[in-house]
Amino acid sequence: MKRSITVVVLIAAQSVFGQDTQNFPAIGEVLRFDKKMDALIDPSARIEVLSSGFAWGEGPVWIKEGNYLLFSDVHRNQVIKWTEGVGAEVFLEPSGFTGLGDYSLGLGSNGLAIDDQGRLVSCEHGDRRLSVMVFGEGKRTLVDNFKGKRFNSPNDLAIARTGRIYFTDPTYGLPRREDDPTREIDFAGVYMLDRDGEVSLITKELRFPNGVELSHDERTLYVAQSDADRPIVMAYSLNDDGTTAGTGKLFFDAKPHSNLGNGNPDGLKVDQSGNLWVAGMGGVMVVDPNGKMIGHLSTGERTANCAWGDDGSTLYITADMYLCRIETKVKGRGF
Numbered sequence: 278m279k280r281s282i283t284v285v286v287l288i289a290a291q292s293v294f295g296q297d298t299q300n301f302p303a304i305g306e307v308l309r310f311d312k313k314m315d316a317l318i319d320p321s322a323r324i325e326v327l328s329s330g331f332a333w334g335e336g337p338v339w340i341k342e343g344n345y346l347l348f349s350d351v352h353r354n355q356v357i358k359w360t361e362g363v364g365a366e367v368f369l370e371p372s373g374f375t376g377l378g379d380y381s382l383g384l385g386s387n388g389l390a391i392d393d394q395g396r397l398v399s400c401e402h403g404d405r406r407l408s409v410m411v412f413g414e415g416k417r418t419l420v421d422n423f424k425g426k427r428f429n430s431p432n433d434l435a436i437a438r439t440g441r442i443y444f445t446d447p448t449y450g451l452p453r454r455e456d457d458p459t460r461e462i463d464f465a466g467v468y469m470l471d472r473d474g475e476v477s478l479i480t481k482e483l484r485f486p487n488g489v490e491l492s493h494d495e496r497t498l499y500v501a502q503s504d505a506d507r508p509i510v511m512a513y514s515l516n517d518d519g520t521t522a523g524t525g526k527l528f529f530d531a532k533p534h535s536n537l538g539n540g541n542p543d544g545l546k547v548d549q550s551g552n553l554w555v556a557g558m559g560g561v562m563v564v565d566p567n568g569k570m571i572g573h574l575s576t577g578e579r580t581a582n583c584a585w586g587d588d589g590s591t592l593y594i595t596a597d598m599y600l601c602r603i604e605t606k607v608k609g610r611g612f
Contacts, residue, residue, distance in 0.1 A: 299362070301325035304576055304601060305560060308537075311571035314563065317552065317607055324574060327600045328365040331357065334595030336388040336400070336433065336544070339586035346586055347389055348595055349373070351402065354385035359600055369410075373450075374403020381452040388433035388544070388582075393440050400431035402450025407431055407442065407470065423468065423476050426461040433544055433582075435490045435498075441519045442470040443479065443498055445486040467500055469519050479513060479521050488544035488582065493551055493610050499528060501542035501555060508532055508541040510555060510564070529568045534558055537573055544582025546592075548607040554592060556580045561594060574603060585609025 303323040309315070332352035339346055345360040347368060358368035373386035384403035392398050397410045398419065405428050410416035419442075421428060430450025435443045447465040451457035464481040467489065471477065479498065480486075488501035498513040498521070512528035513521045531542050538559010545555040551566035560580050563572040578596040586593050586602070589612025594601040 301327055304578075304596075304599065306575050307603075308573040308575055309571075310573070311565070311569070313565060314572035317548075317550075317563065318572065318574075318603070318605055322604050324576060324594070324601050324603045327602055328359060329599050331595075331598050331600070333383070333581065333597065334600055335581045336386065337582055337584035337586075337593050337595055337600075338389040338391060338397075339584055339593070340391065342395065344587075346584070346593055346600075347397070348582075348584075348593075348600065349386045349389060349399075351383045351385045351387055354403070356386060356389070356399075357600075365600065371403075373399065373401035376403065381450055383430070383450045387431070387450070388444070390434050390436045390442075392436050392442070393438070398434065398436065398442065400434055400444060402430040402432070405430055405450070407434070407444060420470050420474070420476055423462060423466065423478070427459075429460060429462055429465060432486070433488050437491055437495050437519065439495075439519065440472045443489050443491070444468055444470070445489050445500065447485050447487060447503075449485075467498075471519065477520055480511075480525060482524070483511065485541075488542065488556065490545045490547050490553070491610065493547055493549050499545060499547070499553060500525075501545050501557070503541040503543055503557075505541055508535070508557070510542055510545065510553065529553070529555070529562075529564050529570070531555070531558060531562065531570075534562065534570060534573075537562075538575065538577065538579075540579045540581075543580070544595075546583050546585060547610045548585075548605075549610065549612075550607055552607070554583055556582050556594070560596075561592070576601060585612060588612065 335349045337348035356369035374384040386399040388400040406421035407419040448454045467479040487503040508531040510529040513525040542557040553564040555562040561574040576596040580596040589608035
C-alpha cells in the first residue's frame with residue numbers, strides 16, 4: 278500500500294542563529310590513536326564551529342548544485358540551510374510533522390539525502406514516512422508502511438547508485454518510544470526501498486538501529502546501533518539485488534571507547550579509502566576498514582551525524598547545538 282501526500286513547503290530566508298560568517302572559532306581536538314590518522318587529517322586541521330543555537334542538529338547533506346549544506350533541527354521541526362558567507366537560515370518548516378498540536382520532542386525530519394534525480398529524500402519522525410521533494414516544489418510520500426503497517430519513525434538513510442534507499446526505523450520519534458500505543462510494527466527494522474516501490478526487510482535484530490551507510494563499492498551495508506548496552510556497528514554483505522547475503526557481522530564495538538564522551542554510535546559516513554566516520558562518544562570516531570578505531574574528532578558534545586561536502590574532503594558535523602566542519606585529506610562516498 279502506497280500513499281501520496283502533498284504538503285505545503287515553507288522556505289524562509291530567516292537567519293536566527295548565533296554565527297559569524299567569516300571568523301570561525303575552534304572546538305575540541307583531534308585525537309590520534311594510530312599513524313594512519315596522519316594520512317586522513319593534517320596536524321593543523323581544526324574543528325570549526327560554523328553556527329550554533331540549534332535544538333538538535335541531525336542528518337546533514339551537501340547540495341552540490343547550490344554549494345550549501347542542509348541539515349535537520351529535529352526538535353524544532355525544521356530543515357536548516359547553511360551557506361558559506363551567508364550562514365544558517367530556516368529552509369523548510371515543518372520538516373517532519375505536519376499534524377496539529379504536540380507530538381513528541383523528536384517530531385521533525387532526521388536523515389536527509391539526495392537521490393539520483395536530485396531530489397531531497399527525508400526521514401520524517403512525526404509523519405512516520407520517507408518523503409521526497411523536488412526543490413522549489415511540494416513533497417510527497419515515498420513510503421510509509423511495511424506490509425500495511427505504519428513505520429515507527431524512519432531515522433536515517435543511505436542511497437545507492439542504483440537508486441535503492443536503505444533506511445532505519447527505530448522508535449525514537451514516537452511519543453512513548455517502544456511503549457507507544459500507536460506503534461504498529463513490533464520491531465525496529467532496517468529496510469531497503471527498491472526503485473519499483475517494493476520494501477524489503479534487511480534485518481530486525483537490532484533494538485536501536487540508527488545511522489546507516491554503504492561501503493564505497495556498495496557491497497556492504499553498515500548500520501550503527503545507539504544502544505548504551507551494545508553500542509556497535511554491524512556490517513551486512515549485499516547481494517546483486519540489494520538484499521542481504523546473511524545475518525550480518527559485528528564490525529566495530531564502541532563500548533571500550535565510552536570514556537571518550539557522551540552518546541552512542543549514531544550517523545556514519547564512509548570515505549573512498551574505506552574508513553568509517555562514526556558520530557558518537559562525544560565526537561566522530563574514525564574506524565579503519567578492518568574495524569579498528571584509529572582516531573577521534575572530539576567535539577566535547579553529543580554528536581549526532583556527519584556528511585561530506587564542498588569537493589568531498591570537508592566533513593560537516595552536527596554536534597548538539599553546533600554545526601561544525603573539519604578539512605580532511607580524503608574524499609567521501611559520492612564524490
